[in-house]
Structures are given as C-alpha cells and as structure tokens.
Amino acid sequence: MEWRFPSFTDQLFYEIELVIKIGKKGKNISEETAESYISDIGIAIDYTAKDVMAASRENKGPWDLSKGFDGAAPISKFYPVEKFSDLSAINFDLKINGDQKQVGNSSLMIYSFKEIIAFISKYMTLEPGDLILTGTPATGAGKNTKGDHIQGSLEGELLIDYKLV
Numbered sequence: 001m002e003w004r005f006p007s008f009t010d011q012l013f014y015e016i017e018l019v020i021k022i023g024k025k026g027k028n029i030s031e032e033t034a035e036s037y038i039s040d041i042g043i044a045i046d047y048t049a050k051d052v053m054a055a056s057r058e059n060k061g062p063w064d065l066s067k068g069f070d071g072a073a074p075i076s077k078f079y080p081v082e083k084f085s086d087l088s089a090i091n092f093d094l095k096i097n098g099d100q101k102q103v104g105n106s107s108l109m110i111y112s113f114k115e116i117i118a119f120i121s122k123y124m125t126l127e128p129g130d131l132i133l134t135g136t137p138a139t140g141a142g143k144n145t146k147g148d149h150i151q152g153s154l155e156g157e158l159l160i161d162y163k164l165v
Helices: 031-037 050-058 113-123
Strands: 012-014 016-022 038-045 091-096 099-105 131-133 142-144 149-154 157-164
Touching (some): 016 091, 016 099, 016 113, 031 038, 113 131
Antiparallel strands (some): 012 142, 016 131
16 A cells, blocks of 8 residues: 655654544543543554644744645554453554554553543534544654655554555
C-alpha cells in the first residue's frame, strides 16, 4: 500500500497513537462511566507538517493546516473493546524501514482513556463513531522522508503498513 507524501512540506513528523472509537452519545461524562463509551480501539499515525506549523505560529495563524491536511492521520482497522482484557495495558508500536521507532503502552499515557473522554465531553457532545487520538509514546515524534516504509502494530498485530511515495 502507498500513502502520498504531502507536496507542501519537507518536514513531515510522525507519532503513533492509540485511537478510541466512541460507541454511544454522551455529554459531561464522568470518569467512572467513561470507558463504557468506548466501542472499539485501533491505532493511527498522527502527522504534523512542522514547517507549516512554524509558519502558522510566526504569523499567529491557525495550526490546523499543519495537522489537518488530507491524509494527516492514517488510521488502522478497529477491534471491539471487549477484545482487550485491560484497557490500561494495551501495547502498540511503530517501525520505520524495519527499525523500531516508538513503543507504547496505555499504562504509560499521561491521561487515561477515562480522563480523556470525561475532559472532552465537558466541551463537546461525543457521538457514536467519533474518534479520539490519545497521544504518542514518550519517545516522541520523528521525521519521515519519501520512501519510508511505515508499520504500526497493536498488541503485536501489524495493522498499518504502507510506503510513503
């Protein structure tokens, strides 16, 4: 599979993240009930065009263009939340050109799924099908170049696999 490298940047930075899919409508959700709103879990590559972000910061413009461009978040297939016996111990990782670049576990996240859902739902109503990217492992972002082979895994299963062209 191929993914198009954006023509407007040469500073494309990656971050692998867990993605939670919301399964029912909710507003002002408590942390105690928040996990019951998760229907599925997958992974995504959260891309940032760092040069676009820097230009936006300098001109006090919107950062959205640096993260919201076409193809900015390739997302894997999802697995039902019931597949995961412990939501606080989900493993995920990213390899680029066969080299391990990021390794994460949901236990190491700054905010838990329930904290994220409770916080977001204070500001917006969550709807079935909404996707929430949860943040990147501590090893952080890195730069991609054309030709890179991207592979992301969830619990050891390869779910994202493409070449940047």
